[in-house]
Amino acid sequence: MxxxxxxxxxxxxxxxxxxxxxxxxxxxxxxxxxxxxxxxxxxxxxxxxxxxxxxxxxxxxxxxxxxxxxxxxxxxxxxxxxxxxxxxxxxxxxxxxxxxxxxxxxxxxxxxxxxxxxxxxxxxxxxxxxxxxxxxxxxxxxxxxxxxxxxxxxxxxxxxxxxxxxxxxxxxxxxxxxxxxxxxxxxxxxxxxxxxxxxxxxxxxxxxxxxxxxxxxxxxxxxxVPGDLSAAAPFIVAATLLSGSELSVHDVGLNPTRTGLLDVLGRMGARITVFNRRKAGGEAVGDLEVHSAELVATTIEPEEIPKLVDELPLLALAAACARGETVIRGAGELRVKETDRIETVTTSLRALGVRASASDDVLRVRGVPSRPKGGGMGSHGDHRVAMLGAVAGLVSREGVRLEGAEAVGVSFPGFFDLLESVTQR
CATH class of the missing domain: 3.65.10.10 (Enolpyruvate transferase domain)
Structure with missing residues (x-):
């Protein structure tokens, strides 16, 4: 694809x-x-x-x-x-x-x-x-x-x-x-x-x-059951990185053990507003408004990892579009996910023209001055990596040829249809 x-x-x-x-x-x-x-x-x-x-x-x-x-x-x-x-x-x-x-x-x-x-x-x-x-x-x-x-x-x-x-x-x-x-x-x-x-x-x-x-x-x-913040993450990152974007996400879960993505993006300069906060079945729920923003690099510490472990591939992509070098520490749990996500994310970003390196449980990503060039990458059968590839295609200069795009069905079968519905080219 x-x-x-x-x-x-x-x-x-x-x-x-x-x-x-x-x-x-x-x-x-x-x-x-x-x-x-x-x-x-x-x-x-x-x-x-x-x-x-x-x-x-x-x-x-x-x-x-x-x-x-x-x-x-x-x-x-x-x-x-x-x-x-x-x-x-x-x-x-x-x-x-x-x-x-x-x-x-x-x-x-x-x-x-x-x-x-x-x-x-x-x-x-x-x-x-x-x-x-x-x-x-x-x-x-x-x-x-x-x-x-x-x-x-x-x-x-x-x-x-x-x-x-x-x-x-x-x-x-x-x-x-x-x-x-x-x-x-x-x-x-x-x-x-x-x-x-x-x-x-x-x-x-x-x-x-x-x-x-x-x-x-x-x-x-x-x-x-509230909306899945992990499913919203690709849209949040895409809207943050693409100039002129304005996106609303309604009825999404905001359990504080899951909101590390929002915390880190906010620290990097993202413009994400949470409103209409409420409780549903004991879970925190709310609506989000996302506007495009220029990001700066950050360091993600080990104690933050459990709150954003599923969103780390997308945060690595955000880092690829930020000013400076982002360091993600204590990410060893990524090595025993659907794939060795430290390896697959590093390999994927490099294939798209991004300077990325990994050792043990540390991932480093150097932001590019403009959009990543793009190129070809595979999902390796991992739904989170497939979503990284999809968003990378949108924010790249030349697009991304994504093999194994069907892996998104593990968590979000309608992902590409929804993404296309809000994408302006």
Whole structure:
């Protein structure tokens, strides 16, 4: 696919429902009591895999509309072990969170995924085994087999910040005797904690720590899923970089554990206004106005990474159009995403004429005096890298030939249609 240069990005948009919340709402609804209605469900290949997974476990999951899903809960211990492995496709969130739930079920369950997922570390095997579950992996990678057992609560200190591992341990804690506590070195997204509280779980929280004891029942009822800030990120970056752009994004999630993109862009000189702030289902929500701006380089420190880990490829592109050298430190978690994103982002930017270098967990990007030249790059099957390529095409001088553009479907199937609708050439 050839992405031609653009003059500006102008318009009013909404983005699909938050993928992280959509996963969690379906999974908690599956082990809840009664009916859960998930409104604003973010439809993508990842979340479709979650619907397929709960159906394989005996749960009725009905797609009432494009963004409305009804889940008929089976109760905390009501999931059925299927004869075949559960395919988690490309979703590490699904694999890890579901493993936590299955650790407390009767039976043996096998979780697998695509080639990318099978190359990533499981990370939940150790804490779940400490709790008493029987867990098998392929040298720490999927496929993952979980055999439910009587669990005991533990105090688990995350070796690296990971909302997925934190969530898996807390979900297993719903079935454990005694208290389960997770301590994290840096705050990570807390959608699981918010939904657990909404479902009636008594959760004790303080900065860097969450604890719970076994629950008798969950009941979510109705979940309103806000727009996904990660899905809005390509549009925000494009509008910032293209002179004359004016973009509004409505009803987007602004959970403070997810807004690092806005913080860093603001520090670089972006003109982004947040208005109509409100709460929906315990989540911060608002509307954004974005106007084009000249950016200056910055340094992104390790403690900021969990708040913007999915947006780092796009921030690297913003850095390529900023004055000076931007340094991103503590980004090692990017090496175990859908691809080694430090490597793929560095390679992609270089292919487009940008000076970029990487070592261990540090990425350096030198801004170009004018727009990047453009050229050819591949997504490597990574949806975040594909979105980087799409925005790079718009802001480049000569456009970008993007191979593997279809990877965006992992998180945002309608991405290119929406991007075209607000692009002026």
């Amino acid at each position: 050839k992405i031609e240069p653009a003059r500006a990005v102008v318009g009013h948009i909404g983005v699909p429902g938050d993928k992280s919340i959509s996963h969690r709402a379906v999974l908690l609804g599956a082990v809840g009591e009664g009916e859960t209605m998930v409104r604003g469900f973010g439809r993508s290949r990842d979340t479709e895999a979650t619907l397929a997974a709960v159906r394989a476990l005996g749960v009725e999951a009905v797609e009432e509309d494009v963004d409305l899903v009804r889940i008929e809960g089976r109760g905390l211990g009501g999931l059925e072990a299927p004869a075949e492995p559960i395919d988690c496709a490309n979703s590490g969130t699904l694999l890890r969170l579901l493993a936590g739930i299955l650790a407390g079920q009767e039976g043996r369950f096998e979780l697998t995924g695509d080639e990318s997922l099978r190359s990533r570390p499981v990370r939940v095997d150790e804490p779940l085994a400490q709790m008493g579950a029987r867990v098998e992996t392929e040298e720490g990678r999927p496929p993952l087999a979980v055999e439910g057992a009587e669990l005991t609560g533990i105090r688990y200190e995350l070796p690296v910040p990971s909302a997925q591992v934190k969530s898996a341990v807390l979900l297993a804690g719903l079935y454990a005797e005694g208290e389960t506590t997770v301590v994290e070195p840096l705050p990570t997204r807390d959608h699981t904690e918010i939904l657990l509280a909404a479902a009636g779980v008594r959760l004790r929280r303080r900065p860097g720590r969450a604890a719970l004891t076994a629950a008798d029942r969950l009941a979510l009822g109705e979940v309103e």
